Amino acid sequence: MTDHHLRLPVSEEDVRNLRAGDMVYLTGILHTARDEAHMRALEWKNEGKELPVRFDQGALYHCGPIMKKEGEGWKIVAAGPTTSSRMNTLEAEFIEKTGARLIIGKGGMNKAVGEAMRRYGAAYLAFTGGAAVLAAQRVRKVNGVHWLDLGMPEAVWVLDAEEFGPLTVGMDAGGNSLFEDVARKIEKNAVAARKRLGIG
Amino acid sequence: MKSISDALIEDTVVELLRLAVTKLPEDVEQALKRIFNEESEVASKMQMQAILENLRLAQQSGTPLCQDTGILVFFVKMGPKCGNIEDIIRKAVERGTKEIPLRPNAVHPLTRKNPGNNLGVHMPYIYYEPGSEDYLEITVMPKGAGSENMSQMAMLTPSSGEKGVKEFALATLLRAGSNPCPPVLIGMGIGGSADICMGLAKKALLRPLGSHNPDPAVASLEKELYDALNVIGIGPMGLGGKNTLLGFHIEHAFCHTASHPVAINIQCWAARRATARIHPDGKVEYLTHRKGGK
Numbered sequence: 001m002t003d004h005h006l007r008l009p010v011s012e013e014d015v016r017n018l019r020a021g022d023m024v025y026l027t028g029i030l031h032t033a034r035d036e037a038h039m040r041a042l043e044w045k046n047e048g049k050e051l052p053v054r055f056d057q058g059a060l061y062h063c064g065p066i067m068k069k070e071g072e073g074w075k076i077v078a079a080g081p082t083t084s085s086r087m088n089t090l091e092a093e094f095i096e097k098t099g100a101r102l103i104i105g106k107g108g109m110n111k112a113v114g115e116a117m118r119r120y121g122a123a124y125l126a127f128t129g130g131a132a133v134l135a136a137q138r139v140r141k142v143n144g145v146h147w148l149d150l151g152m153p154e155a156v157w158v159l160d161a162e163e164f165g166p167l168t169v170g171m172d173a174g175g176n177s178l179f180e181d182v183a184r185k186i187e188k189n190a191v192a193a194r195k196r197l198g199i200g
Numbered sequence: 201m202k203s204i205s206d207a208l209i210e211d212t213v214v215e216l217l218r219l220a221v222t223k224l225p226e227d228v229e230q231a232l233k234r235i236f237n238e239e240s241e242v243a244s245k246m247q248m249q250a251i252l253e254n255l256r257l258a259q260q261s262g263t264p265l266c267q268d269t270g271i272l273v274f275f276v277k278m279g280p281k282c283g284n285i286e287d288i289i290r291k292a293v294e295r296g297t298k299e300i301p302l303r304p305n306a307v308h309p310l311t312r313k314n315p316g317n318n319l320g321v322h323m324p325y326i327y328y329e330p331g332s333e334d335y336l337e338i339t340v341m342p343k344g345a346g347s348e349n350m351s352q353m354a355m356l357t358p359s360s361g362e363k364g365v366k367e368f369a370l371a372t373l374l375r376a377g378s379n380p381c382p383p384v385l386i387g388m389g390i391g392g393s394a395d396i397c398m399g400l401a402k403k404a405l406l407r408p409l410g411s412h413n414p415d416p417a418v419a420s421l422e423k424e425l426y427d428a429l430n431v432i433g434i435g436p437m438g439l440g441g442k443n444t445l446l447g448f449h450i451e452h453a454f455c456h457t458a459s460h461p462v463a464i465n466i467q468c469w470a471a472r473r474a475t476a477r478i479h480p481d482g483k484v485e486y487l488t489h490r491k492g493g494k
Contacts (some may be wrong), residue, residue, distance in 0.1 A: 001242075001257070007352040019480075023242075047252070060430055063267070064266060064267060064268070064303065065267050065303075066267050066269070066301060066302070066303045068301055077267075077301060078263055078264045078265075078266065078267035078303075080266055080267050081270075082268070083234070083345075083346045083349070083379050086349075095444050105372070106344075106378075106381070106437065106439055107378040107379045107381075107437075108347075108378055108438065110217050115222045126437070126439070127471075128247050128250035128251060128254070129266075129346065129381035129435055129437055129468070130251065130254065130265065130266040130268075130468060130469060130470045131251060131253075131266075131459050132254065132258075132264065132266045132267040132268075133249045133256040133257040133261065133263055133264075133265060134245065134250060134253060134254045134257060134266060136263075137257070150314075151304065151307065151313075151314030151316065152303060152304055152314070152316070152395065153303055153304075153314075154285055154314075155272055166246065166250075168243065168246075170439075170441065177303065178439060178440075179377075179378060179438060179439075181439040181440075182378075182433065182434070182435070182438060182439060183377070185433045185440060186377075186433045186434060188345065188373060189431065189432050190370065190432065193370060193428045193429060193431075193432055194370065196428045197366045197370070197424065197428045198366075198428070199363050199366050199367055199370075
């Protein structure tokens with residue numbers, strides 16, 4: 001298990017050096033995007049329209065923050081990760097079309113996304129779900145927001161983060177997944193649970 | 201004549217919202233501390249440490265502990281005469297969304313348009329219970345989507361019996377996996393009709409941790425399911441570990457002899473709820489939080 005302190009944007013080599021189980025701290029730009037922003041980004045890409053942000057220049061963060069308007073700018077209040085599996089059907093194409101290399105979220109993603117990560121050199125970083133104040137503390141500044149018409153949670157927020165973490169490498173670019181390791185153990189435990197409950 | 205003023209109810213509801221999203225009830229915080237102590241692997245220990253550190257920071261700064269401040273579900277026990285509760289709660293929700301602030305989460309189910317104030321058709325949602333007590337009791341449960349999205353219900357056949365209920369519980373938990381932010385509280389409804397059953401599952405989430413269903417047969421099933429499923433190995437945030445559950449609560453209702461409904465509503469580790477009683481003399485008692493009102 002290694003600790004990595006990375007500055008964004010990261011190179012393909014940086015990402016391929018990460019191993020499932022490693023710890024990562026990120027400094028640089030994070031772009032938030034959830035269901036709606038994923039859908040719009042892919043729609044725009046497929047229409048040949050330019051996106052308002054370069055997802056390959058920062059980390060993609062599955063997050064819908066609470067923001068407070070302060071003068072002309074925004075103040076971050078709470079910004080923990082959202083459930084990544086909701087983006088399972090969109091993420092492989094998103095990685096391919098935007099060049100995103102680091103994806104921060106919670107709960108992990110499916111095999112199809114893992115395969116896209118292996119092919120294009122991307123990794124999945126898990127942050128503790130619900131730890132929204134911890135996360136907000138690591139954001140120095142809110143640089144801006146795009147697609148606010150989607151609503152506060154679904155907009156693309158541009159966050160300037162410092163030592164954002166600790167993040168656990170949940171899925172690496174070599175096809176390893178901590179969530180799949182856990183799933184194998186759960187399968188065994190489920191057999192014992194069924195016996196214990198008299199339904200085995 | 202009204203015996204409790206609209207303004208007192210509105211202020212109390214805003215305070216309940218603030219308490220609910222910034223500080224967990226004592227029973228939940230104690231359970232999370234116990235689980236932190238019990239976990240021994242690096243991954244699960246680290247997740248629990250982040251959870252506890254986050255709770256401390258949220259309380260200290262008075263900010264929402266999770267950015268998903270949920271959809272707002274209210275449970276009201278009617279008592280003495282008061283104004284239009286729904287109107288007052290809607291005003292308080294709009295105010296609380298700005299003042300605390302809460303994340304505006306409520307959207308139209310088809311157009312997905314977000315009005316930005318947590319108000320919409322049937323939102324916030326209010327469950328009413330008639331009461332004969334001399335106070336008005338209001339509970340708010342801010343319900344996040346990560347856990348809510350893992351809810352399931354099944355209309356089993358009576359012949360599948362208790363075995364069917366256990367199969368359903370195991371399958372639902374395995375399917376939810378890491379998604380609902382474990383360690384989770386499972387609320388289960390058994391009996392009633394489809395709508396009653398899911399409502400019971402939600403109400404089961406309001407019970408304090410460590411409480412039991414008063415019916416011995418149901419209480420024994422709660423314990424059996426908790427003991428078997430807590431050690432399933434999903435662990436804190438799904439990264440593996442000794443504890444997967446905060447608790448397993450079941451509420452039941454009699455049902456049609458030909459029906460066997462069962463439902464599960466899941467609550468994340470941030471098992472938020474806040475309750476207050478408002479008395480006609482203006483006294484407000486906070487039941488879920490020790491330092492009420494501040």
